[in-house]
């Protein structure tokens with residue numbers, strides 16, 4: 001689960017991390033109170049969307065001007081103008097895709113006088129299973145590009161969960177960022193607080209880009225991006241209210257209600273598969289034969305007929321879907337259950353696009369018989385290769 005910058009900053013503040021003062025503006029009327037409680041002389045108006053690159057983003061609407069999604073104002077009146085221009089408009093950034101995201105919330109923050117910008121993030125290192133911090137002197141930049149062009153500028157340190165953050169971690173971080181004296185002390189302090197926030201809230205990712213040094217020698221988290229481990233959310237019921245459903249894909253919300261592992265993608269072939277590994281292989285083979293998948297969907301090991309029906313409905317409701325590939329290996333999941341679910345869904349919502357079904361494993365004969373006798377226009381397939389070629393050919397023919 002992702003949250004907005006202003007929510008992430010409020011959480012970090014609770015753990016004592018240095019963040020600038022700011023107030024969320026959810027409707028234009030909130031602005032006066034928000035800006036009035038900040039001293040100036042610079043106010044920063046920041047678009048709140050679940051995507052980065054806002055500063056360099058562009059609004060689709062001409063009224064929002066040519067400037068990006070993060071703007072510095074020299075007066076409250078100027079900041080107010082930005083709020084009016086940005087609220088409700090659509091911002092396109094490197095991370096939103098070409099259609100952009102509507103800006104429904106803003107954050108008005110005190111301006112910082114920036115001396116230097118760094119990069120600092122925390123994530124779970126899959127190899128060690130420990131929390132790792134990634135730091136770089138190249139702040140405010142696209143970190144993937146830094147890692148690619150100048151990998152020597154990326155420093156990683158992992159934290160042993162038994163000891164937690166130790167003084168030497170602080171020293172390593174300071175050295176990586178070229179900090180000494182009081183700033184080194186601030187860096188040590190910060191990494192301890194961020195680690196505490198990360199672990200106690202079960203974050204999956206925490207990214208401060210940029211972490212800055214101000215002209216008066218203070219470290220500050222100027223941006224904050226946080227996502228939580230969804231599997232641990234039950235331990236933090238208070239975080240549920242931070243979820244902003246308007247930022248999430250409708251299909252993904254619907255899928256989460258049915259406990260389906262579903263991720264919307266940009267292609268044309270809807271996929272219904274059981275098991276994450278088989279689902280990944282299915283996406284690969286669709287690409288191999290020259291089409292793009294419209295989604296990743298793992299219906300899970302022991303899905304019921306209702307769950308399969310819900311999954312199929314989500315796929316058919318996607319206007320980009322021009323063909324559907326059902327690829328099931330029946331183990332715990334039985335092929336006849338899948339067959340019944342597919343048929344129930346088709347009866348309920350109709351079928352406008354070609355459908356290829358590949359079944360293998362437990363109760364496969366029964367599954368195939370149910371589909372054959374249903375009278376539905378289903379293209380049967382014998383194996384994954386055959387199935388992928390058939391659905392790609394059918395979609396290409398229809399296009």
Ligand code: ADP
Nearest residue numbers: 044052053054055070110111112140209210223
């Ligand atoms: P994004 O990463 O989405 O572009 P950031 O919050 O990192 O958004 O803001 C982009 C840039 O805007 C920062 O790198 C920084 O230079 C500037 N900026 C952001 N917030 C402030 C602030 N409070 N004071 C001064 N400059 C800011």
Ligand code: MG
Nearest residue numbers: 053209210223
């Ligand atoms: Mg940023």
